[in-house]
Amino acid sequence: MDKIKVGINGFGTIGKRVADAIDAQDDMVVVGVTKTGPSFGCKLAVKKGFPLYCTSDDQEKINSFSNEGYKCNGGISDLLSVSQVVVDCAPGKMGAENLEKYQSAGVKYIFQGGEKHDLTGLSYTSSANHIQNLNARGTRVVSCNTTGLSRTLVPLFDQCGSLKVECTMIRRAADPGDSSKGPINAIKPVLKVPSHHGPDVMTVKPEIEINSLAVAVPTTIMHVHSIIADLPEGHGLSTDSIIRMWEQTPRVIVMNGSKDRISTTAEVMEMARDIGRKWGDLHEIFVWEDGVKLVGNRLYYFQAIHQESDVIPENVDCIRSLMGTEEDWVKSANKTDESIARYYSTS
Ligand SMILES: NC(=O)c1ccc[n+]([C@@H]2O[C@H](COP(=O)([O-])OP(=O)(O)OC[C@H]3O[C@@H](n4cnc5c(N)ncnc54)[C@H](OP(=O)(O)O)[C@@H]3O)[C@@H](O)[C@H]2O)c1
Known part of the structure; x- marks a missing residue:
């Protein structure tokens, strides 16, 4: 089975952790991560081999990465064009603007708890409602x-x-x-x-x-x-x-x-x-x-x-739910957690 192609929009506290957790799985792949511009966090993306994109499609902002020695692969639209699902890890309350981009690109989307439930009309935690999220177009992993x-x-x-x-x-x-x-x-x-x-x-x-x-x-x-x-x-x-x-x-x-x-x-x-x-x-x-x-x-x-990390494995399970590749949340959780444990014991 082909790996699920996942874009991560926002590579801060949550985004960098979600990227690692996805990288640990054998059924999904990180196709790119975004930053607003060059900063120390870009080094981590480069080190991990995650293609770097800009949160904006503004050519001047995209070019600013190369001025600081980072290869930027394009703007958010370019990332969305190679993604099947995007995990939005932008600061809270930016959701409405980003949602339009995801919908017009036709990709599935997962927001984080900084957004309100009303944005997606659907929320997610692995143990409560994995099944209700199966094959949905988009959702929000709660805070x-x-x-x-x-x-x-x-x-x-x-x-x-x-x-x-x-x-x-x-x-x-x-x-x-x-x-x-x-x-x-x-x-x-x-x-x-x-x-x-x-x-x-x-x-x-x-x-x-x-x-x-x-x-x-x-x-x-x-x-x-x-x-x-x-x-x-x-x-x-x-x-x-x-x-x-x-x-x-x-x-x-x-x-x-x-x-x-x-x-x-x-x-x-x-x-x-x-x-x-x-x-x-x-x-x-x-x-x-x-x-x-x-x-x-x-x-x-x-x-x-632990506020920075309890939601991380939930995002992985949520991808499987939206893509309809695993109906049983316990099986998904076990796979997610075992893969993460293996990844950190070897990397
Ligand atoms: N931190 C927590 O403890 C925690 C826990 C659970 C849930 N959450 C939720 O997770 C989400 C992300 O929070 P965070 O703590 O990871 O924030 P963060 O550390 O501030 O990181 C935000 C990231 O989004 C990027 N960004 C800025 N504007 C953007 C835009 N318009 N579109 C896409 N990306 C943009 C930033 O780029 P630059 O790096 O270039 O500035 C940064 O990489 C929020 O909804 C938050 O409420 C946070």
Whole structure:
């Protein structure tokens, strides 16, 4: 079978990771990545052998790459002409403009969580609605927070049939490479309540009733979610059985804060570096075993989200869903994750 040809529009925090994850697979190939102009990030594309294109079709901008010694293969239209699907990794809220280009080029498209659900009318997470996205023209992989919530809540919902959830997102202020955002010495509540994060889960799993609050705190490395979920009467679950269920769930890691001495996000990130993940990434959602407690019908737990990387394998599964090449999300997730693990152990 021919490999799926994937263009990546935007080669920043998410784009460079998605490109690597696709490069790790045997059923898809990166046909090009875009930058707005020459910058240090172009070196990575060259090193990886990803053909470089410009985000614009403006000839002057295209030429600016060669002035700095980079070979630019053309503008976004040229990239789209050799792609079957484009993964849009542009900064949030640029979607509407880019969508027109994708539609007129006749390529399939995947946006990221910085765009609203309304842009595509369809959203995606591997565990919640892979099948509903099969063969669709385009979709949106939900944000890192929504992906994190879906990873643990969808299997819980599948076990007990109904869920009412309240959660607080304790959000990192900025990505580590981002020098323009804050706060650096304050805690900033998101005053639009409820925040969009929880309700966004309902774009992929409408059956889960969920609301959220959010606060940004001065850290760059992870988000933490503090979650309260009300289970239905007669759910038949226990604290232990819920923990065992998450241990069996793809892309969820359960560890014990006390026994494993891993009680902060700093230690979780150190563990990710120890296991050799590139950029110190952790694709999995991290659940503290000793922070899980079921009291009657009410479940309390904490989880940590590596904001720059949990959505990366979802983009790979999403490509297979849009192209209709794998209907079973678990099979896709296993293939994606095993290929990525192999890739990093050898590259
Ligand atoms: N960062 C996270 O933690 C995170 C997590 C989950 C989802 N997301 C979402 O993922 C998307 C990308 O975020 P990011 O953090 O990767 O942003 P980023 O680091 O700022 O990277 C954005 C990339 O898009 C390029 N770009 C600029 N204008 C463009 C345009 N008009 N069309 C196409 N590309 C353009 C930039 O080019 P230059 O490099 O030349 O400037 C850059 O390579 C957003 O929707 C965001 O909300 C981000």
